[in-house]
Amino acid sequence: MLETLSVSLPKKKIYKLILANIIAFLNHSKEETIYCGFLILSRIVEGCADQIRNDLANLVKLLLKGLQMENPLIRGVAIFTISNMAEFLNPEIFSYHQIFLPSLIKHLQDPNEKVVKQAMASIDLFSEYLENNIAQYIPTLIPAITQVINSNLGFQIK
Numbered sequence: 001m002l003e004t005l006s007v008s009l010p011k012k013k014i015y016k017l018i019l020a021n022i023i024a025f026l027n028h029s030k031e032e033t034i035y036c037g038f039l040i041l042s043r044i045v046e047g048c049a050d051q052i053r054n055d056l057a058n059l060v061k062l063l064l065k066g067l068q069m070e071n072p073l074i075r076g077v078a079i080f081t082i083s084n085m086a087e088f089l090n091p092e093i094f095s096y097h098q099i100f101l102p103s104l105i106k107h108l109q110d111p112n113e114k115v116v117k118q119a120m121a122s123i124d125l126f127s128e129y130l131e132n133n134i135a136q137y138i139p140t141l142i143p144a145i146t147q148v149i150n151s152n153l154g155f156q157i158k
Contacts, residue, residue, distance in 0.1 A: 031069075072112035086129065
């Protein structure tokens with residue numbers, strides 16, 4: 001529903017109303033509320049892309065916080081949000097590749113397979129858009145992907 005509203009209603013009004021709540025949710029102490037904040041942000045990225053571009057630097061800090069949280073649901077939804085941003089906020093989101101890709105590669109070793117799958121999908125989007133700039137990540141990316149492929153999870157990702 002939020003995705004539909006953000007695409008069809010006036011962006012400036014929707015974004016201003018929702019952003020304050022998203023930031024409050026992402027800074028909340030309850031994990032369920034943080035999860036909801038990332039989920040809401042991920043759903044409005046397409047419709048409010050122009051507005052989010054202006055706040056991207058601040059949102060990147062919150063995404064990094066989500067990637068570092070103990071709860072795998074929050075890590076997964078933070079990665080899902082990064083993937084949505086990679087689809088709808090390009091090329092701007094890719095200027096943060098040095099921040100996101102090392103963390104996403106690290107999450108290929110996550111004990112939660114849903115987080116690993118989300119990380120793999122997000123890395124795929126980044127590598128598609130970064131083209132030659134992905135080369136700097138090859139020394140850590142290839143061993144991490146190889147480890148995933150050799151695990152039981154590798155059969156599900158292929």
